[in-house]
Amino acid sequence: MGHHDDTTRVQEHIGDPLEGTQDVSREFMEEIFQDIQSDIRFDHELNGCLNCGICTATCPAAHYYDFSPREIVQLLWTENLEGIHDAMQEKIWSCAQCYTCAARCPFGNSPGGLVMLMREAAIKHGMESAKSVLRPFSRVMLKLISTGNQLSPDMISNDAFPDWGPNICKVDAPLKLLRAAIPVPTLNTIKTAWETNLKTSVELYTIWEETGVLDQLETVDENLFDVIVDLMDEKRDDWDDYLDEQDD
Amino acid sequence: MVDNKNNGNNGNGERFTGHGSEWRDSNLSPADAMTATSWVEAKIDKRSMLTNKDRVHDIRDVMWQLEKEGEIKVHRVGEHNDPRMAKTLYGWDKKIPTNRIWHHKSCGQCGNIPGYPTSLLWMMNEMELEYLDETDQTSCTAWNYHGSGIGNIESLAAVFLRNFHQAYVSAKAEGLPEGYYYPLVHCGTSFGNYKEVREYLLLSAELRDKVKKILGKLDRLVDGKLLIPEEVVHYSEWVHVMRGDIANRQTIDVSSVRATIHPACHVYKMIPQDVIYDDDVLDGNRVAVSTGVMQSLGAQVIDYSTWYDCCGFGFRHIISEREFTRSFAIDRKIKIAINEAKSDVMIGHDTGCITTLDKNQWIAKADEANAGQSYELPVISDIQFAALACGADPFKIVQSHWHASPFENLFEKMGIDWEAGKANFEAYLKQVEAGNQDNLYDPRRRITGGPGYINVEERKKLGMITS
Numbered sequence: 001m002g003h004h005d006d007t008t009r010v011q012e013h014i015g016d017p018l019e020g021t022q023d024v025s026r027e028f029m030e031e032i033f034q035d036i037q038s039d040i041r042f043d044h045e046l047n048g049c050l051n052c053g054i055c056t057a058t059c060p061a062a063h064y065y066d067f068s069p070r071e072i073v074q075l076l077w078t079e080n081l082e083g084i085h086d087a088m089q090e091k092i093w094s095c096a097q098c099y100t101c102a103a104r105c106p107f108g109n110s111p112g113g114l115v116m117l118m119r120e121a122a123i124k125h126g127m128e129s130a131k132s133v134l135r136p137f138s139r140v141m142l143k144l145i146s147t148g149n150q151l152s153p154d155m156i157s158n159d160a161f162p163d164w165g166p167n168i169c170k171v172d173a174p175l176k177l178l179r180a181a182i183p184v185p186t187l188n189t190i191k192t193a194w195e196t197n198l199k200t201s202v203e204l205y206t207i208w209e210e211t212g213v214l215d216q217l218e219t220v221d222e223n224l225f226d227v228i229v230d231l232m233d234e235k236r237d238d239w240d241d242y243l244d245e246q247d248d
Numbered sequence: 249m250v251d252n253k254n255n256g257n258n259g260n261g262e263r264f265t266g267h268g269s270e271w272r273d274s275n276l277s278p279a280d281a282m283t284a285t286s287w288v289e290a291k292i293d294k295r296s297m298l299t300n301k302d303r304v305h306d307i308r309d310v311m312w313q314l315e316k317e318g319e320i321k322v323h324r325v326g327e328h329n330d331p332r333m334a335k336t337l338y339g340w341d342k343k344i345p346t347n348r349i350w351h352h353k354s355c356g357q358c359g360n361i362p363g364y365p366t367s368l369l370w371m372m373n374e375m376e377l378e379y380l381d382e383t384d385q386t387s388c389t390a391w392n393y394h395g396s397g398i399g400n401i402e403s404l405a406a407v408f409l410r411n412f413h414q415a416y417v418s419a420k421a422e423g424l425p426e427g428y429y430y431p432l433v434h435c436g437t438s439f440g441n442y443k444e445v446r447e448y449l450l451l452s453a454e455l456r457d458k459v460k461k462i463l464g465k466l467d468r469l470v471d472g473k474l475l476i477p478e479e480v481v482h483y484s485e486w487v488h489v490m491r492g493d494i495a496n497r498q499t500i501d502v503s504s505v506r507a508t509i510h511p512a513c514h515v516y517k518m519i520p521q522d523v524i525y526d527d528d529v530l531d532g533n534r535v536a537v538s539t540g541v542m543q544s545l546g547a548q549v550i551d552y553s554t555w556y557d558c559c560g561f562g563f564r565h566i567i568s569e570r571e572f573t574r575s576f577a578i579d580r581k582i583k584i585a586i587n588e589a590k591s592d593v594m595i596g597h598d599t600g601c602i603t604t605l606d607k608n609q610w611i612a613k614a615d616e617a618n619a620g621q622s623y624e625l626p627v628i629s630d631i632q633f634a635a636l637a638c639g640a641d642p643f644k645i646v647q648s649h650w651h652a653s654p655f656e657n658l659f660e661k662m663g664i665d666w667e668a669g670k671a672n673f674e675a676y677l678k679q680v681e682a683g684n685q686d687n688l689y690d691p692r693r694r695i696t697g698g699p700g701y702i703n704v705e706e707r708k709k710l711g712m713i714t715s
Contacts, residue, residue: 040452041401047303058292060558060580064572096565096572097394098558099440103517108301119397130397136568137396148386151359163570165610167652171643171670173677181673181680182362182647184369185691186353186381193359197383199698203410203466204386210462211403220398242699 028125029081032088035121036076042117045102045110049073055101055111067094069101069111076114084118092118093133126219138224141217146231148204149193153179202239205232292556295533298337298520306340306521310450311476319456321473323416325481329430332489334524334536342524343479344489345430349379350415354435355387356599363647364602365434367635368483369688370645374497374638375490380418380429381689382696385411388438391600395563401448405459408445413468413475421696423704423713426470432483436598439482440518446480447519482515484537484597485524487631491544498545499639500662505547507633508591510581510605511535512598513558538597538630545637550589554580560608561600574608581605582612582623593626593658595633602627606653626658627651642666643673644686 036042055069056062062069072092075083095115102110122130134141144150153175158168171178179188186194208214218225276284291297314320325331329345336342349372357364372379389407393399412431419428433439448455456474463469487494516523516535526536529543534555542549560576562569582605585591596602606627612618632646642648642664648655649670659666679685692712695701707713 039401040448040455044448044451058556060560060576061562061572063580064575093564096558096560096562096576098513098562099517100513100556100558103298103520106300108303116394116397120400123397133564133568134396134398137392137564140392140567141396141398144387144389144392148389149355149359150387150389150391151355153359156360161607163574163611163614164607164652167610170649170651171673171677173674177677177681178649179362180685181644181677182366183644183686183688184362184366184381185687185689186383186694187358187362187365188685193355193357193387194353195383195694196386197695197698200384200386200414203468204407206465207403207406207410207462210465211400211406213399213403216398216400239698 024085026081029085032121032125033079033081033084035124036084036114036117039117039120041113045113045117046073046076047107047109049077049107049109052106054104054106055109058100058104060098060100061094061096065091065094067091069095069115072111072114072118073109088118088122088127089129092122093129120216123216123220131220134220138221141221142224142228143192145204145208145213145217145228146201146235147192147196148201149196152190152192154190198235198239198242201235205236289553293533295337295525304338304521306338307447307450308478311478314450314476319473320450320476321470323412323427323430323475323477325430325478326427328428334485334489335526337521337523337525340521342481342485342522344481344485345432345479346486346490347377348429349377349486350418350429350431351379351381352385352411352415352431352433352435352438353381353387354438354599356391356603357434360603361599361606361629361647361650363632363645363650364599364629366688367629367632367640367646368434368487370635370640371490371494371631371638373688375493378429379689380422380696381694382414382418382421383694384414384418384696384698388435388441390437390441391563393441394437395567401445401455402458402462404441405445405449405455406462408442409449409459409463409474409476410466410468412442412477413463413470416470416475418696421701421704422693422707430481431477432481432486434483434599436482436484436512436515437600439480440514443480443519443522446476449474449476480522482537482597484515484630487597487634488524488526488537488540491541494541494634494638495544495546497638500637500664502545502547502633502637502662505658505661506550506590506592507542507547508550508552508585508589508594509534509539509542509555510559510594510596510601510627511538511555512596512601515598538595541630541634542595545634547633550591552584552589552591554584557581559596559601559604561604563600566600566604573604574611577604577608578612578615578618578623582609582625586623586625591625592661593628593633595628595630597630602629606651609653624654624657626655627653628655628658636662636664641673642669644676649673 053070059069061067092115097112099112102112140150189195315322325343325345330347331343331345334342334344415431417426460474524536525532529536529540539549557580560573565573585594609624612623635646640646656666
């Protein structure tokens with residue numbers, strides 16, 4: 001790999017970070033910043049910044065990506081609209097959400113928390129970055145929104161995780177039997193991590209609707225949204241049937 | 249010292265990092281690098297790293313004031329919950345319930361590491377403690393939120409309040425009073441998320457108004473008010489305050505075991521002021537949970553330089569940026585624990601960390617930089633280790649077969665005949681196949697409402713309720 005004395009590898013391979021970025025209107029960028037700033041968490045998570053860099057020094061994502069929590073804080077603190085918009089194209093998705101930055105920051109900032117506000121705004125505005133980044137996450141979202149669980153035993157397989165090696169389970173038996181052998185009755189399941197109560201799912205759907213989560217989902221993945229709405233309708237019908245039976 | 253030479257190094261001394269294009273390697277000698285970083289290491293190893301902040305408040309002061317003003321109702325840790333006191337980061341008291349527990353499960357643990365909750369329930373059975381493990385609960389939804397950004401503060405708050413309300417009223421399904429069971433949160437991310445959400449709920453009238461409407465629709469208010477828990481309690485805190493009782497039940501000598509601890513980010517970096525620090529555990533400089541119980545059991549707890557680092561889980565990364573996850577897990581945690589600490593086992597107290605560190609060892613063989621090296625380290629939760637030390641079945645209870653890391657090495661070090669245990673378990677599977685599996689509690693208790701619920705009168709007839 002070539003290396004020039006006066007050029008860093010970052011400059012050589014990435015070049016001008018703003019080159020080729022989308023031409024977006026100032027109004028749009030202001031709208032995005034307004035969304036971030038109006039969240040009730042914003043003022044708690046951003047208190048000032050002296051560029052000390054302790055957040056970036058301790059950041060796991062900064063070891064591997066072109067990502068710096070210090071930069072995120074500075075962009076928001078200085079209200080750098082172009083920089084904020086640019087960071088929302090890719091950088092914000094690098095953060096590992098460990099909150100080491102927040103624990104260390106002398107100002108009590110939470111760069112990891114601010115990243116979440118920016119991710120929410122990226123989703124709300126249907127940014128392509130959010131859509132492409134979240135595509136592999138659709139199985140988790142489907143599971144979560146339809147069942148209230150985020151993971152299930154049938155999601156853990158050699159096919160899904162070939163890099164985990166041969167020992168997904170060290171006892172050779174069908175998954176259903178192995179799950180039945182767990183002496184906790186709520187865990188004898190395959191499609192959900194634990195047996196979920198029908199009433200719980202129906203209550204959760206109300207939360208998704210009332211808090212705008214379904215709208216978020218429709219913005220980033222319309223197909224997944226349609227599948228989930230169908231599942232929700234089915235379970236609501238089941239719940240209504242149960243209530244009718246109780247009345248009878 | 250951390251060896252970063254394989255960590256994004258392109259081989260010519262320049263590293264590819266996110267520190268900015270102006271960054272240059274200092275090219276320090278190893279000795280000079282040690283001198284330069286020793287100051288940092290001395291600082292990060294101290295409790296003062298987390299306490300050197302302005303504007304720290306105890307949110308419970310706000311909580312009691314809001315209750316006094318009639319704005320909220322507080323679910324207290326009652327005397328019937330046999331509370332024990334612990335000290336948190338700033339020396340504040342935290343009340344940990346030890347009995348009559350409502351288990352708030354973790355989707356990652358139940359789905360992927362089932363021996364984790366099973367060991368906890370087994371330990372409570374051994375101590376003859378009361379608990380309820382029921383189906384009427386959702387996950388906290390925070391793994392998805394931190395990974396995808398789908399969700400928001402209102403949805404997180406509504407889920408928190410809904411689940412904790414269910415914990416509060418759950419005992420009515422058994423003919424017992426409200427508030428009988430106190431919620432114990434199994435997942436570290438749930439624990440951090442719920443504490444953060446509780447802060448925002450207590451600080452923001454606007455958020456309270458928004459979620460109150462939703463909780464009202466769900467019929468999940470108490471006397472028309474939001475129900476807020478006095479304490480948000482992680483299972484590792486229960487283990488910590490019960491560590492003496494656990495050690496009293498120990499049947500296996502673990503004094504030859506060299507253990508490293510991986511403190512979980514969402515346990516001790518989110519709302520750090522609410523985390524247990526104990527002057528008797530590592531001089532109070534580190535979070536006390538897990539280390540405390542390992543010391544009580546007599547294991548050797550060995551320090552290592554990257555103890556503060558995350559595991560690499562990343563929430564999104566474990567699904568779609570796996571190269572980051574496995575590289576970080578191997579280079580910053582597993583290698584260090586093996587090379588520096590000569591560790592026999594890494595002990596964790598959270599779902600994502602144990603999954604990440606346990607599952608991402610095999611792939612290290614694919615990195616030519618690791619040629620000739622074997623980076624294999626058993627990774628297990630504190631309560632699973634404690635259950636093993638107290639004689640729990642390594643397969644039926646600890647469910648070690650779901651772990652990819654080489655538990656066999658740990659079993660041999662502890663003197664556990666894992667081959668006989670595995671053979672017994674395989675024989676037990678035939679019993680399960682015939683529908684005769686053993687359970688830690690009466691399965692009929694798991695349903696407290698909706699289809700399958702057995703009402704109180706019927707429970708009395710069936711002998712499920714004796715008093």
